[in-house]
Amino acid sequence: MDGNYTRAWELKSAVLAQMGKNDEALEASKRARMSSAPSDTEMISHSWVSESFILRQMGRDDEFVAALENATTLDPKNYDAWILLGEALRGRGEYDRSLAAYDSLLSNIAPTSPPFLALVLIDKGSVLIDMDRYEEARDLYQQTIDLDFSDESPDQYYLGRAWIGEGVSLLRLGDYEDAQEAFNRSMEAEPLLADDAWGGIGDARMGLGSYEEALQAYDTALEIYPESVNAERGHAWKGKGDALMALGREEEALVAYQNATIAYDLAIERPDQARQSYPLNGEFWRSRGAVLEALGLEAQAEEAYGKAREMGYES
Known part of the structure; x- marks a missing residue:
């Protein structure tokens, strides 16, 4: 199989999707997979992720999730597929399965770079909050905050998001003073998160009367x-x-x-x-x-x- 041929079908699928021609984009995506060597599981997994975006755009939610599950089955080290699957399952209220997706990512890939690891821990913490497991969520956010972040923008963004998560956990636990402090710390790390932080500060002040x-x-x-x-x-x-x-x-x-x-x-x-x-x-x-x-x-x-x-x- 010709990898360049596969790539051409993928690019055609992406262009068609951007044009809103989703049915044709979906067909092109399938042709990309058919032209891939069966042994090239990494490329086929990537193709399933690309197809998942089209399916989501078409409102075909069950197929969207199935595409991501195919991607992770073919290539358990596909970081993006696991992240998207965890987010999709959380959005459907399937919290146990979402949590399992993040745990699978951590066990299959074990990311060590602060931004990549932080994103997984932050997202997993959000699921735990949805499940009313606030202490566990807070532990994850504190673990994230303790990562060796650099002073560069991407790192500080995830540090700020971790502080937001810490604040939300504290709100749920009724610790409104410390929640305010956490939201303030999030703005210090990443000023672009000030909108979410001020919303959280409002919630904390409501709790304090x-x-x-x-x-x-x-x-x-x-x-x-x-x-x-x-x-x-x-x-x-x-x-x-x-x-x-x-x-x-x-x-x-x-x-x-x-x-x-x-x-x-x-x-x-x-x-x-x-x-x-x-x-x-x-x-x-x-x-x-x-x-x-x-x-x-x-x-x-x-x-x-x-x-x-x-x-x-x-x-």
Whole structure:
């Protein structure tokens, strides 16, 4: 088999996908695999990963996951395939399988470079938080923070994300003072994470009953968040609504909740724009349900709560 021929089909598939011609892109991807030597499992595994993006774009979620599973079966050292599989399973609420994907990555590849290892530990910690295993998640984030990071941008980004994870773990454990400190440390490591950090600081201040200060934090987050990150903006708008409601400013709170609903709706329409900090998981659906309930939209609220329950979150 000619490797150049295989590569040509892969490039054609990528171009067709960019043009929105997904059916043709899918066919080209299959032709790439057919032209590969059966012994070239690394290339075939890579082809399955490329095909998974097309399938996700087409909304064929089961096939998307199956493609990634094929990739990891063919080449257990395919780092990208394991990462994508773990993220995909987490997004479906299949937390045990997601956790197993990250554990398989660690056992098959055992990355030692701080950015590569940090990404796995951070993502695994996020799954543990979804599973209410906060102490275990915190242990992973502390392990990540202790890695030998350089002062370069990629390293500092992952260090900042680890501090975000530490902050979220502490929030769930009710340690709001230390959570604030963790979110501040994340901004020190990577200023680009200031939006998520301020959202977390708002949550911590709510836990402390400091509602005016929480309101300021959510406003700061909303000023910084790009318009495209709708799940994150929804979280901040909901937090702002909760703070305003706690302050007795009900009319303003309802406006904030309405803005949260708009952001949540956009997040559902454009799931690929969700960040790792606020994926469309059970907590997302529970928060959306709470906002809809506050607005008196009971039927829609119950639908959102139902999705949260499907993912293991109680309303």
